[in-house]
Amino acid sequence: EDQVTQSPEALRLQEGESSSLNCSYTVSGLRGLFWYRQDPGKGPEFLFTLYSAGEEKEKERLKATLTKKESFLHITAPKPEDSATYLCAVQAPGAGSYQLTFGKGTKLSVIP
Amino acid sequence: DSGVTQTPKHLITATGQRVTLRCSPRSGDLSVYWYQQSLDQGLQFLIQYYNGEERAKGNILERFSAQQFPDLHSELNLSSLELGDSALYFCASRRGGTTDTQYFGPGTRLTVL
Numbered sequence: 446e447d448q449v450t451q452s453p454e455a456l457r458l459q460e461g462e463s464s465s466l467n468c469s470y471t472v473s474g475l476r477g478l479f480w481y482r483q484d485p486g487k488g489p490e491f492l493f494t495l496y497s498a499g500e501e502k503e504k505e506r507l508k509a510t511l512t513k514k515e516s517f518l519h520i521t522a523p524k525p526e527d528s529a530t531y532l533c534a535v536q537a538p539g540a541g542s543y544q545l546t547f548g549k550g551t552k553l554s555v556i557p
Numbered sequence: 558d559s560g561v562t563q564t565p566k567h568l569i570t571a572t573g574q575r576v577t578l579r580c581s582p583r584s585g586d587l588s589v590y591w592y593q594q595s596l597d598q599g600l601q602f603l604i605q606y607y608n609g610e611e612r613a614k615g616n617i618l619e620r621f622s623a624q625q626f627p628d629l630h631s632e633l634n635l636s637s638l639e640l641g642d643s644a645l646y647f648c649a650s651r652r653g654g655t656t657d658t659q660y661f662g663p664g665t666r667l668t669v670l
Contacts, residue, residue, distance in 0.1 A: 487664070488559065488649075488663045488664050491559075491658055491660060491661075532600065534600075542612050543659070544590065544605060547601075
């Protein structure tokens, strides 16, 4: 069974204080690892897809990296508007369904 | 705006009742996924349809069912509702083929009293 564990559950940062969020996964063959951002009461918003170990992707203050067992979402000099829950999900090959298995997320709060 | 629409935004009903949630995928997307999000469980995959046919099932209860219509919109039917069914229900759509990214709608918040 595919499993995704995210840590920490919650993170409070001062504005400008860089940090990283962790996503550990167990999957029988990884097709892709996805990062989403979710604001309270809203639907998840797609950020990145990573496919192979060593791959990195960046978007503004966010950079996602991937190893064979985990992924990191690095946040550089965060701003209050980066406050959200960040979700990690894995997609395994299988019957063409492309379904996602999500972790429970990391709730990030950036304090001005 | 992801291009995925869901109605209604909020739904309040009583135990034992039946409700229908509706989802319209992004233009051109053939696949629709339904997820349930509760405080303790996180996002859980329920069921997937591709071009009108059921493709995969997750942890969907027997009281729940879904279908996808010829115009590709989808409906999730929840019956004999229980207090524990209160949650956010999200629909996501995917283009199809080897395209792997799912785009989520704004969700329907279901409250069962």
